[in-house]
Amino acid sequence: MTKNDDRPGTGRTRTRRRRVVTSVLTGVLSAALVAFLPRAVGATWSQVGGVLGRVSVGSLLLLAVVWIAGLWAHSYVLAASLPGLSKRRGLTLSLTGSAVANVLPLGGAAGTALNFAMVRRWGFSSAAFAGFIAVTTLLNVGSKLGVVALALGLVPILHSASAFASAGLLLAPVPVAVGLSVWILADERVAVMVGGILDRVIRRTRLREQLPALRRSILHLMEAGWRTMSAGMIAYVALQLALLWLCFQVLHVPLALPVLFTALAVERLLTLVPITPGSAGVVEVGTTAALVALGGDPAGVTAGLLLFRGFTYLMEIPVGGVTLAAWSWLQHRTRQAALAG
Template sequence: MTTSSNVLPQPDSLALPESLALPESLALPESLALPVPRARRIRQGLLHLVAVTAAGLGLAWIFPAVMKTGWADIVAALTSLSAFSLAGLVALWVVGKLAHSVALSAAMPGLDCRRALMLSLTGAAVANVLPLGGAAGVALNYRMSRGWGFPGPAIATYTVVVNLCDVIMKFLLPLALIPLALGGRLPEQLGARAPFLAAGVGGLAAAGFGALGLLACQGLLRRLGAGLRAGSGLCRAVLAVERVVAASRETVVRSWSRLGAGMCAYTVLLLALLTACLRVSGAAVPFGLVLAAFCGERLLTLVGITPAGLGVVELGLAGVLMLAPGVEGAAVASGILLYRLATVGLGVPVGGALLTWWVWRRQQ
């Protein structure tokens, strides 16, 4: 679920609005309509179009300039790749998705890896295409899970645990740069920025451990809820959050090994995929820079300015990878685009096909 939204479905105790869940008719695209006024939907759609257009223009003009090459050279590098190399990259992406499904299945009792993979791919496909896609992806996953018989509170807990684990992993990942820095294996360009890098890594690690602390704050939420029970309108919301946090903590305690192993394996496989894309394209980038670029890419995926971080992630990767001495811009650019096509581009048609199949099965 290299693609996951931070918008959470609500447990049954808060009665998820019917407009958020997909109707029984499963008509598309009305089935994914969000519970917002028409004027707001139009405004959000226009903002989505502006963001996609800006991202596309950024890729078209700024990306080649950063890479110090032209699109003709980038396209030539991409078209020169062998089918065997491309098949290997696709296979690595599939293995990564399977590893991710292990973590997802651990977040909801009774959810097998096959259905977890389907939730991941369909939700990401919707989130990366539609305006307000994150909420639509969550609504779709909610409807699919309810159709499989899972209760609302379990789905809410699943969404919280999955998103929290994803954010924690991305915040703690820069800690992997510390051994390289201590061993003097970071490239000179990053070594010169060691104080800023250390401050950034420390801040992100603190944020990650702070997110872990959310799972231990049930007592605080209970005391806060008790203080608000005397007529406060926030009481119900606090109690609902308390229940979700308690359920999330129980899930993590019960399934921490599968959650941790699945998320770590998925992250390592994504790093391997980025490394393989750069190697296949002929970009000679030191591993320290690849790891630093990967850490930045994982964090940039949290920025919701454009769908799937389009334009933002590519430029972020380019800014770090082009620090490698004597690197060829066209090779690095083709490697970056290969990685993004694998992590985002493949998921859209695959997830769309699975969603179409699911809708067809429901209508039989």
């Protein structure tokens, strides 16, 4: 007798069910964390709403301009990481990939798959895309850890010695991860060794061969475009800090720049924790709690951070969705024209 588990399609059905259940659970978790946010820091939603009511239409337009400017700066990084990619297409990849990643649980992989399909349609090779993903991931993570490292240097100025020790313990893995990455990039023998270790641990991989090849690809791309990559990433981080500062300014919730920089570091670090789509809920609770611990007004800092995340997380979903729809429509028209010709 054939068991139900052996019937064709059963595995795919179960996979779909798991994805649906995971999506629902992560969505509920995100909503619960955001709903719990004011109470977690000692405020109420009515107080937070009162602060958010101070935003004018003109202020929202200004924030939107700074947000878009940050995305455009990041498109320079993407274009330099994939020679031949235009800034416009780089911005398209950024928006569409983020829209998918911000909606789906562990959506980073789905966003990467979408971007792969797009660059292949534009004529780029799989090898070029692999190098592009490696370089952009390294730069994005490196920039986040760089912000964290700078903020950690401000801790002794802003806090007590015990707070500095606690932060140092929390961020201890950061220099270890950075050091290992630099070591791999500096010496191919280390890449071979690390790849061999991972092959034995993970099994069914060829990282002993692939990691050194990926290292060479990364170094080649960075050697050609490191100036543009560095300038674009620095401009992007600076505009993110400017957007965060403006979010509190338009709400009339002034905070010192070192405090905001520390908050940006916490936010950047928490976005590396993919518990929920786009780390929604986790980032809001963690960063707001950090700002309150640094002396901020609970209602004010909650409103300011929600306004900031409204642009850096929420707005990317509809804007990226519209961008993806427009791209799909243009691709359809191109195929139709090719068939007609």
